[in-house]
Amino acid sequence: MTHVTLEQAIAKVPLAIQSELRTILDQHAVIDSSVITSWLDRLGIDIDTLMIELLPVAAIYARVPISNFYVGAIALGKPKSNSEVDSGNLYFGANMEFVGQALSFSVHGEQSATTNAWLHGETGLQALAINAAPCGYCRQFLYEMATVNQDFVILLKANKAQSEQTYTSNILPYFLPEAFGPADLGLKGGLMETVFHGLETCSTDDVVLAALSAANQSYAPYTKNFAGVALKDSHGNIFTGRYAENAAYNPSMSPMESALTYMNMNKSPQSLFDICDAVLVEVETTISQRPVTEAVLSSISPRVVLRYVPATLSSNK
Ligand SMILES: [Zn+2]
Known part of the structure; x- marks a missing residue:
């Protein structure tokens, strides 16, 4: 997908929701289930179709100075058990590339939407919509999710030249047959499950405590390298990121990539990364996130020096 502006992308969604969507995106790229329910009623379409129609809007969050290839992704969270609406929230995601760093630091759209959902407290996804076929790396990343075998589907926007359909809907095993995942390493559960590792520091600094909270909720079952990053912007807002490990190791997502993703999707589109x-x-x-975190930070905010805080396991645990 090539570049379009926010206004061009919004102009393509149904007029009845344009103004509300613009207001929501000023805050963050998350749409509450109650809003979704009202939009579906108003538009007379189903949730899958709405997700596909919103993809060009998600893609405007992409930061792709190297490829110029704009990927939009939208994750559908689980319905809230105490809610009257049976939809979940929608979480946008988009790909990010970093000039001056190895391509392996890139964040893909699917990772971005999943991270946005996870950091907003979701414990699983019902569906993920994307505007380009998921690469092998993302198929493996998504296979780490604990709920991946519970009716999770991938909605893939159709290539108009090849199909009359607007989109296709398939379960992950369609994209990743004979998969290798957490169960092959003797693990029960997986990514996005609620966890608390009981890490402690003696600091009372608010940015350190935010990073500690993220580390406590990180996912590192293979190395136990529980890790979290917190970034503070020039307005005093704090954005956190959690390490997300993968059974196949390489599709693991560093806490810095996670924090930048969360910052990207929870400020107005294409805001500056004004990290202070x-x-x-x-x-x-046996591993550490420090070198990668310092490297990526130096690409984005060369004047900011990473504060590194080793955590210890609570004596109560
Ligand atoms: Zn990918």
């Missing part, structure tokens, strides 16, 4: 402070909290084991 950055903290990494981790339990250093």
Whole structure:
């Protein structure tokens, strides 16, 4: 997908929701289930179709100075058990590339939408819509999710030249047959499950405590390198990121990539990454997030020095 502006993307969604969508995106790229329910009623379409129609809007969050290839993704969370609406929230995602860094630091749209959902407290996804076929790396990343075998579907926007259909809907095993995942390493559960690792520091600094909270909710079942990053912007807002490990190792997502993703999707589209402070909290084991975090930070905010805080496991645990 090539570049379009926010206004051009919004102009293509149904007129009845344009103004509300614009207001929501000023805050963050998350749409509450109650709003979705009212939009579906108003538009007379189903949730899958709405997700596909919103993809060009998600893609405007892409930061792709290297490829110029704009990917939009939208994750559908689970319905809230105490809610009257049976939809979940929608979480936008988009790809990011970093000039001056190896391509392996890139964040893909599917990772971005999943991270946006996870950091907003979701414990699983019902569906993920995307405007380009998921690459092998993302298929493996998504296979780490604990709920991946519970009716999770991928909605893929159709290539108009090849199909009359607007989109296709398939379960992940369609894209990743004979998969290797957490169960093959003897693990029960997976990514996005609620966890608390009981890490502690003696700091009372608010950015350190935010990074500590993220580390406590990180996912590192293979190395126990529990890690979280917190980034503070020039307005005093703090954005956190959690390490998300993968059974196949390479599709793991660093806490810095996670925090930048969360910052990208929770400010107005294409806002500056005005980072004033950055903290990494981790339990250093056989691996460490420190070199990668420092490298990516130096690409984006060369004047900010990473504050590194080793965490210890609580004596109560
Ligand atoms: Zn991908």
